[in-house]
Amino acid sequence: MSFGALNLALLDARREDRDEVEYRARATGANGVQHLLLIVNLSPHGLMARCESDLPVDERIQVTLPIIGPTAAQVRWSLGGRIGCQFDYPIDLASYYELVAILVKSGR
Incomplete structure (x- = not known):
């Protein structure tokens, strides 16, 4: 077993369930620039979104x-x-x- 496979297994064990949504939102970057997002899943700790802007890792929004x-x-x-x-x-x-409940309802 490679260490890479072990690391992926550990990451999968820590991943929490996410709720599938489809919600258009606005995000503001640290420099004040606005970005349009399409949030596709969500948990109490974070989200995944599609974004036309190229937001770098560690960017604060x-x-x-x-x-x-x-x-x-x-x-x-x-x-x-x-x-x-x-x-x-x-x-x-x-x-x-x-x-x-609101995001699921608005995505219909």
Whole structure:
């Protein structure tokens, strides 16, 4: 077994479930530039989105979400027009479930 395979197994074990959504949101970068996102999945700790802008890893952004409002996050990975972001602070579960209900409803 290679160490790479072991590392992937460990990452998969730590991955949390995400809710599939389709929601257009705005994000503001540290330099004040606005970016349009299509959020495709979400958890209390972060999101994955499609983005036309090329956001670099470690970029700090503010994503505006229903119920929650502006939410600070860090781009953890960026690949082929997709980004993965980790929120600075997890969304509390009551607010998270309310948020997912709104995002799922708006995506229909």
